[in-house]
Amino acid sequence: MSKTTSKKIGAREILSDIRSGMDASGLKSKYGLSDKGLKSVYQKLTAAGLLADEDLPRGSTHETRVSESSQKLPSSDLWRCPACDAPQRNAVTECPRCGVVVEKFQARKERETQASSPLQHDNAKVGTSWITIACGILFLALGGVIWMLLPSREHDVKTTKVAIEKPGKSEGTGRRSVLLVGTPVELHYSPEGFPLALSTSQGSALHLFDTPSPSQGFKKMPPESGATRYYDEFSIAGKKFLVITEVSNPPNLYLDANLNGDLTDDMGPFAGENPQLIPNFYTLQLPYDREKDPTPYRLWMFRSGMGGVRFYAGCHWHGVVTINDTDYKVVVFDGNADGDYSNDPAVIDANDDGKAEEEEKLRPGESILIDGTRVTLVSIAPSGRRVRLQY
Numbered sequence: 001m002s003k004t005t006s007k008k009i010g011a012r013e014i015l016s017d018i019r020s021g022m023d024a025s026g027l028k029s030k031y032g033l034s035d036k037g038l039k040s041v042y043q044k045l046t047a048a049g050l051l052a053d054e055d056l057p058r059g060s061t062h063e064t065r066v067s068e069s070s071q072k073l074p075s076s077d078l079w080r081c082p083a084c085d086a087p088q089r090n091a092v093t094e095c096p097r098c099g100v101v102v103e104k105f106q107a108r109k110e111r112e113t114q115a116s117s118p119l120q121h122d123n124a125k126v127g128t129s130w131i132t133i134a135c136g137i138l139f140l141a142l143g144g145v146i147w148m149l150l151p152s153r154e155h156d157v158k159t160t161k162v163a164i165e166k167p168g169k170s171e172g173t174g175r176r177s178v179l180l181v182g183t184p185v186e187l188h189y190s191p192e193g194f195p196l197a198l199s200t201s202q203g204s205a206l207h208l209f210d211t212p213s214p215s216q217g218f219k220k221m222p223p224e225s226g227a228t229r230y231y232d233e234f235s236i237a238g239k240k241f242l243v244i245t246e247v248s249n250p251p252n253l254y255l256d257a258n259l260n261g262d263l264t265d266d267m268g269p270f271a272g273e274n275p276q277l278i279p280n281f282y283t284l285q286l287p288y289d290r291e292k293d294p295t296p297y298r299l300w301m302f303r304s305g306m307g308g309v310r311f312y313a314g315c316h317w318h319g320v321v322t323i324n325d326t327d328y329k330v331v332v333f334d335g336n337a338d339g340d341y342s343n344d345p346a347v348i349d350a351n352d353d354g355k356a357e358e359e360e361k362l363r364p365g366e367s368i369l370i371d372g373t374r375v376t377l378v379s380i381a382p383s384g385r386r387v388r389l390q391y
Contacts, residue, residue, distance in 0.1 A: 203337030219261030237339035
């Protein structure tokens with residue numbers, strides 16, 4: 001006689017699917033449920049207070065709806081999550097609705113309460129005159145106006161250059177008058193592509209022209225080596241560089257990094273990792289406006305049916321952020337292949353599974369809840385060298 005095995009279904013996962021609008025047919029197909037099994041799931045979620053009757057998805061019948069009088073406990077008998085107030089039949093260690101670890105959340109709240117207690121004042125001491133307060137505010141306002149009217153503030157402005165102007169802007173694009181926010185997390189370079197199984201698109205690289213065009217601005221060439229050369233302009237990292245590729249052994253790529261038309265006064269040439277010119281890996285040293293030193297960028301160049309030579313990133317930056325004494329991996333990857341990391345998402349591997357889930361991909365201004373702590377991405381450096389987080 002065969003033994004029937006039941007499939008374990010994560011409450012958070014199926015709740016997410018229900019709330020995203022997946023209908024009954026889709027739920028049964030994804031989780032391998034029968035009508036009876038799906039009804040049982042509805043009943044358990046509703047009884048636990050995680051699913052309201054009106055939240056039941058399209059395609060569910062009246063029989064799948066749970067009678068409040070027979071399934072739900074009185075609200076006074078339910079345990080409630082201290083973070084999101086979701087009701088449960090019994091106390092749990094991790095809330096299935098918001099994912100908070102209850103013990104760590106309560107310990108953190110207790111620490112915050114203890115830290116703020118010395119700042120509490122006796123009501124008898126709060127007897128400051130409203131007239132005194134108003135005068136103080138007026139004095140501060142007048143002082144601020146006078147300071148703003150001073151003829152020169154350049155020395156102060158330089159010390160407050162911003163990583164971000166507002167949510168949605170990346171590091172290096174903000175106005176000088178906005179203060180830095182959040183905590184910088186320094187990242188480390190890795191010459192490997194597709195971290196956390198992230199995908200990439202193709203970027204346009206070269207056309208391999210036999211002769212330089214007068215409009216391109218070549219002024220001084222490297223000494224001839226006898227090898228065939230091609231001449232191009234390559235747009236990457238927000239700039240358009242003059243490039244010479246040389247069919248030598250190994251093949252070489254010259255980059256006019258300082259944009260002066262002279263290809264003899266820059267770093268390089270950068271040698272390919274394989275004998276052939278294309279396809280091949282090349283590691284360039286790219287200049288970024290807010291970085292003191294050139295930044296390595298490894299790319300894979302290949303001939304494309306879309307025309308010319310195209311490329312995608314063969315490198316990434318990674319680091320660690322510590323939340324509640326636990327380390328979480330942070331990764332930035334140039335998935336859109338333009339040499340600018342600030343317009344790609346940063347990934348925090350919150351569940352430590354080595355893959356980038358959609359909810360773990362953050363753009364500036366977006367947040368993720370990790371172990372009861374809300375972590376917000378403030379900015380990403382265009383070079384990929386750092387991110388700024390607030391938590």
